Amino acid sequence: MDIELSTEDLAFRKEVREFFEANKMKPGEDYATWRLDWFAKAKEKGGWDVPKWPVEFGGPGWSPTQHYIWEQETARADLPFDLPFGLGMLAPIVMGYGNKEQQERFLPDIRARKVNWCQGYSEPGAGSDLANLKTKAELSEDGTYYTVNGTKMWTTVAHMSDWIFCLTRTDASGIKQQGITFLLFPMKQDGIEVRPIITLGGSHTVNTVHFTDVKVPVENRIGEEGQGWTYAKGLLQHERTGLAGLSRSLVALEQLKENARTVARGNGTLMDDPGYKAKVAELEIDLMASEYTELRSLASAAAGEAPGPESSILKLKGTEIQQRIQKLTVEASGIYAPAWGAEQIGLPFAKGGMAGYLSSRAYTIYGGASEVQRDVIAKNVLGLKRSKK
Amino acid sequence: MNFELTDEQRMIQESVERFINENYDLDTRVALCAKDPGFSTDYWQKMAELGWLGLPFDEADGGFGGNQVDVLVIMEQFGRGLVLEPYLASIVMGGGALKRGGSDALKTEMLPAVIDGTRQLAFAYAEPQARFDLDDVTTVARKDGDNFIINGHKSMVQNAATADQIVFSTRTSGGQVDQNGITLFLIDADAKGVSRNDFPTVDGLRASEITLKDVSVSADRMLGSLDNGFGILQEVANDAMLALGAEAVGAMEIMYKDTVAYTQQREQFDHPLSEFQVLQHRMVDMFMEYEQCKSMLYRATMETVQDPAAAQKAIHALMHVVGKYGIFIGENAVQLHGGMGMTEELRLGHYFKRLLVIDSMFGNADFHLQKFAA
Numbered sequence: 127m128d129i130e131l132s133t134e135d136l137a138f139r140k141e142v143r144e145f146f147e148a149n150k151m152k153p154g155e156d157y158a159t160w161r162l163d164w165f166a167k168a169k170e171k172g173g174w175d176v177p178k179w180p181v182e183f184g185g186p187g188w189s190p191t192q193h194y195i196w197e198q199e200t201a202r203a204d205l206p207f208d209l210p211f212g213l214g215m216l217a218p219i220v221m222g223y224g225n226k227e228q229q230e231r232f233l234p235d236i237r238a239r240k241v242n243w244c245q246g247y248s249e250p251g252a253g254s255d256l257a258n259l260k261t262k263a264e265l266s267e268d269g270t271y272y273t274v275n276g277t278k279m280w281t282t283v284a285h286m287s288d289w290i291f292c293l294t295r296t297d298a299s300g301i302k303q304q305g306i307t308f309l310l311f312p313m314k315q316d317g318i319e320v321r322p323i324i325t326l327g328g329s330h331t332v333n334t335v336h337f338t339d340v341k342v343p344v345e346n347r348i349g350e351e352g353q354g355w356t357y358a359k360g361l362l363q364h365e366r367t368g369l370a371g372l373s374r375s376l377v378a379l380e381q382l383k384e385n386a387r388t389v390a391r392g393n394g395t396l397m398d399d400p401g402y403k404a405k406v407a408e409l410e411i412d413l414m415a416s417e418y419t420e421l422r423s424l425a426s427a428a429a430g431e432a433p434g435p436e437s438s439i440l441k442l443k444g445t446e447i448q449q450r451i452q453k454l455t456v457e458a459s460g461i462y463a464p465a466w467g468a469e470q471i472g473l474p475f476a477k478g479g480m481a482g483y484l485s486s487r488a489y490t491i492y493g494g495a496s497e498v499q500r501d502v503i504a505k506n507v508l509g510l511k512r513s514k515k
Numbered sequence: 516m517n518f519e520l521t522d523e524q525r526m527i528q529e530s531v532e533r534f535i536n537e538n539y540d541l542d543t544r545v546a547l548c549a550k551d552p553g554f555s556t557d558y559w560q561k562m563a564e565l566g567w568l569g570l571p572f573d574e575a576d577g578g579f580g581g582n583q584v585d586v587l588v589i590m591e592q593f594g595r596g597l598v599l600e601p602y603l604a605s606i607v608m609g610g611g612a613l614k615r616g617g618s619d620a621l622k623t624e625m626l627p628a629v630i631d632g633t634r635q636l637a638f639a640y641a642e643p644q645a646r647f648d649l650d651d652v653t654t655v656a657r658k659d660g661d662n663f664i665i666n667g668h669k670s671m672v673q674n675a676a677t678a679d680q681i682v683f684s685t686r687t688s689g690g691q692v693d694q695n696g697i698t699l700f701l702i703d704a705d706a707k708g709v710s711r712n713d714f715p716t717v718d719g720l721r722a723s724e725i726t727l728k729d730v731s732v733s734a735d736r737m738l739g740s741l742d743n744g745f746g747i748l749q750e751v752a753n754d755a756m757l758a759l760g761a762e763a764v765g766a767m768e769i770m771y772k773d774t775v776a777y778t779q780q781r782e783q784f785d786h787p788l789s790e791f792q793v794l795q796h797r798m799v800d801m802f803m804e805y806e807q808c809k810s811m812l813y814r815a816t817m818e819t820v821q822d823p824a825a826a827q828k829a830i831h832a833l834m835h836v837v838g839k840y841g842i843f844i845g846e847n848a849v850q851l852h853g854g855m856g857m858t859e860e861l862r863l864g865h866y867f868k869r870l871l872v873i874d875s876m877f878g879n880a881d882f883h884l885q886k887f888a889a
Contacts, residue, residue, distance in 0.1 A: 253853050255783035280854045325857045326864045332854075390644060401881045453842075456871070460646040461671045463875040464716035471714055471724060472643060472670060480717050480871070484864075487849045488857050495853060497793055 131191065139195045145171060146203040161206035165239050176237055178214065183221055183233065190424035201373035209283065212236040212243035216291045219308070223349040223357045232310070244313070246278040246292030246335065247358070253280075254498045256293075257302045257355060261337065263294035263309060265344070265351070272296075272309060272347070274340040280492065284320045284333040287313050293354050308354035311342045326484040370444025372420055375413055378451045382406065385475045386458045396458055405457075409450050416443045435507040442499050445489035452486040455479035518813060520588065528588050530565060535596030541862045547599055548719035552677045554599035563632030568606055571754075572614055576626045583754060583816050587761040594765025597865055599720060601635060604674035607758045609636020611751040612682040616699055616738030625680070625701070637678035637704075638755075639669035639725055640748060647878035649684070649748055650694045654727060656685035663687075663700065663737075665708075665730040671876075675723035676713045678704050683727070688742050699744040701736045702727075718872040719865065750823060752877055753830050757819060759873045760812045763837045766866045767808060770848040771801040773863055777852055794851060801847055804840035811836050831887040838880030841870040 131139070149167055151160045168174035172186050177196055179185030188196070217236050220229055235241040252259040261276025274294055284290070290313050297305030313320070317340040322330045349357055383406060389396040396402050423437035456463050456479050462472030463480055470477065490496040504510045520528065538558060547555055562568055570585050572578020579585075586607060593602060610629050613622065613636065628634035645651035654667025665685055675681060680701050689696025702709065708730035711723040739747045775798055778788035788794055815833040818826035845867035849856035856863055874880060 248854070251782075253783060255785075258783065324859045326849075326859065326868070328859075389646070391646065401885060456875075457879055457881065459875070460879075461641050461875055464718060464720075464722070464872040465671070465714060466717040467714040469712070469714060471712075483871075484717075484868070487846060488854070490850060491853050491857065495850070497791075500793075 131195075135189075135191050135195060138192055139199065142196060142199045145174070146199065146205070150204060157206075162239060164206045165237075169237070176213065176217075179217065179237075180221065183217075183229075184237065190421065190427070193424055194421060197373040198376070201377045208239070209242065211245050211282070211287075211291075212241065212289075213239075215245060216243050216310075219291070219348060219357050219360070222360065223308075227345070228348065241289055242283065242287045244281050244284045244287035244290050246281060246290045248280045249277060250279050254495050256358075257306070259293055259295060259306065261292070261294050263296050263307055263342070265296065270344055272307075272342045272344065274309065274311070274337045274342055276337055278335040278337075280323070280332045281320075281335045282332050284313065284335050285322065285330070289313060290335070291348075293358055296351055303355045305352050306354035306358070307351050308348040308357050309342050310346045310348065311340065315340065317341075326487065327481040329481070329485065370416070370420065370440040371448055372413065372417055372440075372444055375444070375447050375451060376417070378448070379406075379410060379413060382451055382454055382458070385455065385473075385479075389458055389460065389473070402454075402457065405450075405454060409447065409454065412443065413447055416440070416447065419443070435503075438499075438503045438507050441493065442496055445496070448489055449483075449486045452479065452483040456483045520584075524585060524588050527567070527570070527585065528592060531567070531589055531592035532595075534561070534565070535592060535598065539596040539598065541865065544597060544599065544719070544865070545859075548715075553715075553719075553721045554601065554677075559600050560632050562600060562602070563630070567602070568632055569630040571606065572610065572626060572630060576614060576622055577630050578626075582820050583757050584820060586754070586758050587812065587816050590758045590761035591765040594762035594767075594869075595769050597766065597862070597869060601637075601674040601677065603755060603758055603762075604637045605629065605635045605678070608638035608673075608751055608755050609678065609680070609682055611754050612638060612699060612738050612747055613701060615750060616744070616747045617701070618735060621701065621735065621738075634680070635674065635678045637672055637675045637681045638751065639672045639675070639681050639683045640752065641670045641672075643668060643670050647882045648692065649752055650697065650745060651692045652684050652686045652697050653691055654683065654685045656687050656698055656700065656732075658687075658734075659731070661734055662731045663698075663734060665700065665702070665727045665732060667727050669725045669727070671716075672723045672725050673876075674721065675704065675711055675725060676721055680704060681709075681725070682738060684744060684748055694745040696742045697744040697748060698741055699738040699747055700732050701738055702730060702732050706730055706732070716872055718869040720872070753819065753823070753827070756830050756834050756877050757812075757816050759876060760808075760815065760833045760837050763841050763870055763873045764805070764809050764812050766870055767805045767841055767844045770844050770863060770866050770870075771798065771805050773861075774798060774801065774848045774851050777855075781853075788851070797847055797851065801844045804836075804843055808833075808836050808840050828887055831883040834878060834883040835880050835887060838874040838883065842874060842880075845870045 149164055151157065165175045173179065173184050174186060176185050177188065177193065181187040213236055217233060220232055247256060249259050249261060261274065261278060263272040263274045265272055289310060292309050294307050294309050295305055296307040299305065317338045319336040321334045323332045323334060324330055325332065383397060386396040386402065391399050419436050420440055423440065455475060459473055459476040459479050462476040465471035465476050505512060547553065566579060567589055569578040570581040570589065574580045613625055617625065625634065629636060640649060642651065642653060644653065654665065654669060656663040656665045665683065669683060672681065681704050683700050683702055685698050685700060687696055687698040708728045710726045713721060713723045716722050738744065778794055781788050811833045815826060815829040818829045848863055849867060852861065852863060855861055858864065
């Protein structure tokens, strides 16, 4: 055991910092152009545009320490915006279960950030119990296309997406995990209607998506018909570990302290208030432990081992930490916490703090609600028999 | 010892409940929030006709001589209905300051219209630097002949945009955080030098930042005596906290009951969610904390009626539990509703946002814990 960064690691960190510095957006530069450019330059560095992809698909093949350094540096830098759906969630499935033609067709555009993907999983009756999904895909008599009918719900950025990867039901005769088929199709076509769902923070990121007789050619099916659940399960694991967001929480914690230091109390600031300070300290301690939980998990992954039991707690701990940071921001806002509307009132972080707090309540719901995560740990890690209910 | 409501109180409770059932569905509320003045002036008039606005005023002032228990009965139902009309701002706070500190002449001039709903009041107690401290007052009132000249800034003034007069806490002597040297004035909302920045709050209500620049007010608009306004300020804040506590308890009741109902109807893994033990226990906790908050509400209210001076700790205790467990119930109600709990379509989220605002108005759970322990 050793926490010292090696000379190579230090050199890597320096290189990452220099790259971020050299490729900052310049005043007057067009955002969209800069964004695509940035990823192109990161690609030239040897797969820095797809850090988590395997080497055979163009990834950089970093050590766990390098991944850790990258996470830390990206959380602090001003990077172009990126979404996880194509890059982190669909791509591993296409690599693992797609055929060569599909890999060549879909991966380059995902990598270049040219095509935006959304994830068609949850449905009105299939939330935590995802396998309960009912969106129906029927194979045509000549076996060349599927006809998709049904409704997906909570579909993040569906209104801004070019394509969707979708779990559909092709057979309802067996147990519900069977008969699920994994299909890919374009969003901008007849028969697809996207309706916004406005969430508590007043924002529009999730949607309801209705499919009416949407035709999907069979070559857009990943793997075998009826095996979609197996593919998706692996993907869910990906999603869950990706949601811990610890590096971002570290940065958010610093911001939280900085905000609290602008709130005058007596001769000091809110950060001198014993009650507030203690809550920030508790949060920081949990975050310190979680960071090392993540590192342990990364290290076993790098050694080619299956993710250890420690990795199962990351989503739970990580999302709860994110929520606590948001809650403490609202507390720091004091009387200004309720201020809403277009203008900034009172404290500069008050409105964003409240909006962030409200949105953060979803963190323990999506990607497997915390209650379901605990069920999974009880069963798979502690080896407990499923509780009666 | 008796926790029964009187016949009159029960009648009021039923009448408020009926009013809300008939008038206050979520769509109506959302529509009212969206347009000026942010509540229904028809409902306000109706509340006046039903006698609710006059309830906490003395009979000599044209009221019904009610006390904090009567206000509790109304506010708890308002909490269950998520009512928008400015009962807290105009009746409990503005009216509360006026009835305590106004001269007979001023009360005769002002209160009848407050009670019949044609005049609205507001209460400007908060300042940017003060956070939750009522005695931290930098708005200065300087004597100038028979008048006072006032300069300063008041924050988060509820319902200021529709108020005809606003009560301001000002500093007439002493240091920034001295309780002595605070004086209250009733100032016309459209007086020269009063400027407002109006904005919505996250719960769908409205508030304003108010700047006072060389505002001249006659000495006979003083509430209470010179330099001795803090007592009234604290009493009004206490009444407001009791009213907010009642409103919060009403909101918590809806949230835990909606959650119990939803989990019985929503099926996942081939069972209603309500059959999962982990969720049952969570709902039992929500129910327990709701009942505890209600007990603390009764305790603080009854102690205030009996002896206001001895009830301060109970009021801090109330606001601590209401802040802490209101958010506990709100967060878990959202969690157990899953994605649906995150939408504006269900009423749940609207209640949750109101509880968050209640936890910020006169101090959050931490603040009241420290006050209690002090």
